[in-house]
Amino acid sequence: xxxxEVKVLTKRxxxxxxxxxxxxxxxxGEIFGYLGPNGSGKTTTIRCMMGLLRPTSGxxxxxxxxxxxxxxxxxxxxxxxxxxxxxxxxxxxxxxxRVLAALGGGNGLKKKREELSERLDxxxxxxxxxxxxxxxxxxxxxxxxxHSPDLLILDEPxxxxxxxxxxxxxxxxxxxxxxxxxxxLSSHDLSEVAAVCRRAAILREGHLVELAPIPQIVQxxxxxxxxxxxxxxxxxxxxxxxxxxxxxIKQNAESLEVAYLGSADAVLKWLARxxxxxxxxxxxxxxxxxxxxxxxxxxxxx
Amino acid sequence: MRSFSITDGRPDMNNSNRxxxxxxxLKFWTLRMLPAWLxxxxxxxxxxIAICDVVHDNERVKALIQYVEMLPxxxxxxxxxxxxxxxxxxxxxxxxxxDPLVLLLYMLFAVGVPTALLAGEIQRGTMELILSRQTAKxxxxxxxxxxxxxxxxALVLVMFSGTIVATKIYDFYQEVPLYFFFKIAIxxxxxxxxxxxIALLAAACFRRGMAVSLTVxxxxxxxFISIISDWWPRMEWMAPLSIFNYVDGPEIFENPGWPIGDxxxxxxxxxxxxxxxGIIWHRRDLPL
Numbered sequence: 300x301x302x303x304e305v306k307v308l309t310k311r312x313x314x315x316x317x318x319x320x321x322x323x324x325x326x327x328g329e330i331f332g333y334l335g336p337n338g339s340g341k342t343t344t345i346r347c348m349m350g351l352l353r354p355t356s357g358x359x360x361x362x363x364x365x366x367x368x369x370x371x372x373x374x375x376x377x378x379x380x381x382x383x384x385x386x387x388x389x390x391x392x393x394x395x396x397r398v399l400a401a402l403g404g405g406n407g408l409k410k411k412r413e414e415l416s417e418r419l420d421x422x423x424x425x426x427x428x429x430x431x432x433x434x435x436x437x438x439x440x441x442x443x444x445x446h447s448p449d450l451l452i453l454d455e456p457x458x459x460x461x462x463x464x465x466x467x468x469x470x471x472x473x474x475x476x477x478x479x480x481x482x483x484l485s486s487h488d489l490s491e492v493a494a495v496c497r498r499a500a501i502l503r504e505g506h507l508v509e510l511a512p513i514p515q516i517v518q519x520x521x522x523x524x525x526x527x528x529x530x531x532x533x534x535x536x537x538x539x540x541x542x543x544x545x546x547x548i549k550q551n552a553e554s555l556e557v558a559y560l561g562s563a564d565a566v567l568k569w570l571a572r573x574x575x576x577x578x579x580x581x582x583x584x585x586x587x588x589x590x591x592x593x594x595x596x597x598x599x600x601x
Numbered sequence: 602m603r604s605f606s607i608t609d610g611r612p613d614m615n616n617s618n619r620x621x622x623x624x625x626x627l628k629f630w631t632l633r634m635l636p637a638w639l640x641x642x643x644x645x646x647x648x649x650i651a652i653c654d655v656v657h658d659n660e661r662v663k664a665l666i667q668y669v670e671m672l673p674x675x676x677x678x679x680x681x682x683x684x685x686x687x688x689x690x691x692x693x694x695x696x697x698x699x700d701p702l703v704l705l706l707y708m709l710f711a712v713g714v715p716t717a718l719l720a721g722e723i724q725r726g727t728m729e730l731i732l733s734r735q736t737a738k739x740x741x742x743x744x745x746x747x748x749x750x751x752x753x754x755a756l757v758l759v760m761f762s763g764t765i766v767a768t769k770i771y772d773f774y775q776e777v778p779l780y781f782f783f784k785i786a787i788x789x790x791x792x793x794x795x796x797x798x799i800a801l802l803a804a805a806c807f808r809r810g811m812a813v814s815l816t817v818x819x820x821x822x823x824x825f826i827s828i829i830s831d832w833w834p835r836m837e838w839m840a841p842l843s844i845f846n847y848v849d850g851p852e853i854f855e856n857p858g859w860p861i862g863d864x865x866x867x868x869x870x871x872x873x874x875x876x877x878x879g880i881i882w883h884r885r886d887l888p889l
Contacts, residue, residue, distance in 0.1 A: 349733055352886050369738035369883050371620045379733040381889075385726025401625035402734035442730070 332499030378448035384439035388428030529574030649763025
């Protein structure tokens with residue numbers, strides 16, 4: 300069952316492209332990572348899903364209902380955290396959250412709100428204007444989670460949070476997903492996407508450049524090899540012309556670290572000609588893979 | 602288990618679960634605007650009492666008129682023109698209905714409220730939160746419209762109640778025609794609501810600064826057209842161009858009936874500006 304469907308979605312702002320021909324699905328109960336640098340179209344997609352923007356063409360559906368611009372399609376069942384969370388500065392967090400909960404017909408969420416504020420260590424009785432950026436973001440987290448939604452759309456949820464609170468938020472995400480909710484997690488922080496998501500989409504300049512399970516995305520990226528040469532060996536220059544797809548990451552008097560694409564066979568055969576002391580294969584992270592996608596897409600392949 | 606309404610793998614196009622009207626938002630916004638409304642209402646009310654305090658005393662009226670006669674003619678026109686004469690109690694009380702200070706107070710509410718509620722929430726970033734709940738965009742506009750238009754009409758009724766209270770406090774030695782003031786209040790309320798509708802249209806179309814600037818500019822130009830056409834006979838042809846021309850105090854006092862034509866014009870302005878604002882608000886992508 301699909302919790303989110305995006306079909307050939309295009310949104311243009313005049314001549315500028317927000318997103319173009321974007322299509323993907325998110326399954327029920329899935330935690331889905333949505334990755335891309337600033338201006339890649341993540342927020343545009345999310346706002347189209349929320350009915351806040353009118354798509355130029357294409358459509359989205361959430362929880363089985365087609366999203367209509369300007370109408371609250373299934374918003375009672377959605378927990379949404381905007382990328383730049385702002386709330387009335389002159390009111391206490393508690394009053395603001397109560398008003399927003401009432402707008403979704405969600406009165407009587409006091410217990411959940413208290414529980415969340417306790418877990419996030421937030422005083423709800425302080426005026427929002429006096430809170431630090433991190434604490435304001437905690438108000439946003441409570442806002443998104445307070446009505447136990449079936450679908451969470453979180454745009455950069457951990458921005459401005461310290462590492463401990465960040466872990467708490469990731470735990471919350473895992474808990475709601477375990478309870479059956481679907482989560483779309485848009486983030487710059489690739490480690491947190493790798494930590495909680497099963498699948499991810501990578502966006503670049505409004506286009507989808509990858510949509511795959513996280514391990515597959517990681518595998519498709521560059522692999523690394525670190526070599527320590529024997530004491531008397533002279534470190535050779537890397538023949539980039541004969542070893543296709545290889546690039547030097549770090550080189551010093553004793554070692555050489557390279558990244559390569561595809562099979563290690565050619566690299567190992569070349570290394571066998573020199574006095575090698577030992578070899579290590581540092582694990583490729585999602586971050587490496589992500590950077591790789593951008594380098595490749597921008598035509599910076601080596 | 603969670604329920605989905607998908608038929609044949611396609612999303613349900615029939616958006617039958619319509620959003621309920623957001624009374625919580627209406628209440629929240631009303632409470633936010635209430636202090637400003639109360640302050641403006643109190644000042645308008647006091648102003649009516651103060652005017653009646655002056656005009657119930659003939660000596661003071663003579664002094665006032667002598668003072669006004671020394672000023673440029675357009676100032677007299679601003680204060681009511683030829684209705685300023687000793688003995689014309691109704692005309693003198695009516696100064697309180699068209700004084701620039703009173704109009705400025707109305708303008709503050711008319712311009713401030715819709716721009717604060719629509720454009721202001723957008724610029725603060727809180728409109729995105731409001732619209733991310735079970736709230737239709739058009740309902741949000743209706744909430745802002747109701748608060749503006751009802752608030753404006755209520756201010757006019759407060760002004761009329763100020764006149765009633767003043768007639769009980771002061772002895773005018775003649776009967777004050779409250780029925781005519783009631784008629785002015787009703788037609789004036791329609792004018793105030795139409796001004797609110799125009800401000801609402803601006804707030805639905807532009808950012809806050811632009812909406813405020815355009816509405817204030819429009820109202821100032823309209824007001825001066827009204828004054829100039831009233832004061833300068835060669836410019837009389839401009840009178841229908843001014844929204845303020847459609848509350849014609851002397852005509853209301855002279856004719857026992859209701860100025861149906863003027864009321865229709867004001868109602869049309871209110872209806873057109875409000876509906877147009879609603880269409881634009883609903884169709885445009887908000888700069889969230």
